[in-house]
Amino acid sequence: MPAKTKKQATDAVLRQHAEQQFAHELEELAKADTRQRPPNWKLSPWAVATYLLGGTLENGFEVSPKYIGNRRLMEIAIATLTTDRALLLYGVPGTAKSWVSEHLAAAITGDSTLLIQGTAGTSEEAIRYGWNYAQLLAKGPSPAAVVPSPLMNAMELGKIARVEELTRIPAEVQDTLITVLSEKALPIPELGTEVQGNQGFNVIATANNRDKGVNDLSSALKRRFNTVILPVPGTAAEEVNIVQQRVASLGKALDLPPEAPALEEIRRVVTIFRELRNGATEDGKTKLKSPSSTLSPAEAISVVNSGVALAVHFGDGALQASDMMAGLVGAVVKDPVQDQVVWKEYLETVVKEREGWKDLYRASREVL
Template structure:
């Protein structure tokens, strides 16, 4: 999608002054100021066709302060080594597979890696059960094909084909949701770095700088497992759930603040107490034990991921802004938590009601949240 013409944002305003008409700018547009500042300060060797050096790419993802005082905001909060391994993989001839449970920022990391490495995160194949082989290889303009027969003009390049020809980074989301025979069309591309076009008696050879970032989640294991041949073409990096509650609160706060500014909602940091509460509830139900380790509880069927916590808090901010006084309160998040927890109406509702009565009800300082949960049907 083409951005409206606007002046480039500075690093201080990245993400908030980019294209007022665009609801969700691409990473390379939203953080153009930071990427430009990193490029100007980056004096380290860069692989062919990379916009930044591996060190600068890692700094863009993890955050830091440049010598000129420019602050690079962290895009990923987690172990540094994970990002370093991911960036190093892209600098080799092996493709990168980001693996983890839903909500561990696989898509987010994939987008920002592509933005920092190639300056373009839009060469994307969205994996679904109906993704055809053409989405990965190439298709045809059938009007041209019928009128003039097979030709380069009739060929419709896939994002992967374009990335090969231009030395860019292609992204494939939800790889394990793609049918197995379509997945395997990647084998020749990743191993031989070439894409045969037998209809034309030609091939597209990848130029230096080309690579692929794929994502897959652990819950999809068994839907369309990767063949061993394809798995060997990837270096797998597992993105874990946040290790601590504080880390998860930090992640949720940052993303809610970014999303809230794009939607003109009140600042998420003003509701930090409710963000902590949402994170606490999600972590306890996810782990099957209270934060103090004293009480075991049942876990519901859903993942209760960090991404879902961000969604719950963002929706709560919208409720507070449009139907409250602008301050995030327990009543604004209670219904969102209920919707995230109760996926199986029979089993999950019992688990949620038990949690509310045995944990929430007895916790100091949570009486208002308990009442809000009761009001929405707990």
């Protein structure tokens, strides 16, 4: 059997890195970009903003928006990375913090893969460096025995390191970043040396407010970051646009049929999520209880994609209320007692009475 070409292997992956998926857009932007670029940046701040927010270049090339929301927030985030300050993207789960982090790194350095995933088990070595113990035992501490972390690699290459879920990392491990962010150097005391950050090096971290109180950042570490808070979409139309765009993108990646789900079905999912999240119907006439789940745009995208998969493989290919309902229940009812009460009350007081939603109410009876 012939070996796969590099392109075939890349096309076969479930999820390409941003710099691979949008390589053509980045290439076109680089050609059209005549503005000043900070040291070691692939694009100017203007071009990075255009890549994130979308736009039309002078040659007519269309750049797709990656983030739909407040332009000024993205400009602040990009401007922060041109300075010696690190960037912290903060907000509720599902507000595109990781998505923005990845695309910023892809546009600025062409490499979004220098990633440290924060968990309760993240160790100091994952942030600083580890050791090749075979080398260490054979020859003692030496540069060859050092196993660099993504952060160390970013410093040496002048790129951006990404730290996901910073507040999930134990506080004493978080503080490993203080020296790196303030001195732009990573000491290696075992070798009596250090790694210094080269031009272009910086850090983008993400944290969500649901983790507040888990491992809060020390005041010393907070001072090393500029914080940009990413909000949930301000309007229903904005949220529908986000969900519609991401559903289309993910459907293509997962090789689902090209027929897009009806816009009306996406609107219904978004409406349900916004009403439950806000604790009131859109017209403000009915107060509602809110479930424990976040009900973010990311979860709305998941509900629609799950519904499309059900429609394709077990239905007629067209997204129906029954296809969406299973995903809706799974997204809303995280606590089987409290959330079940909230969801049933919403079904009886809102869905059952709303014109044009009878099919959704009937579908709910089949699932619950």
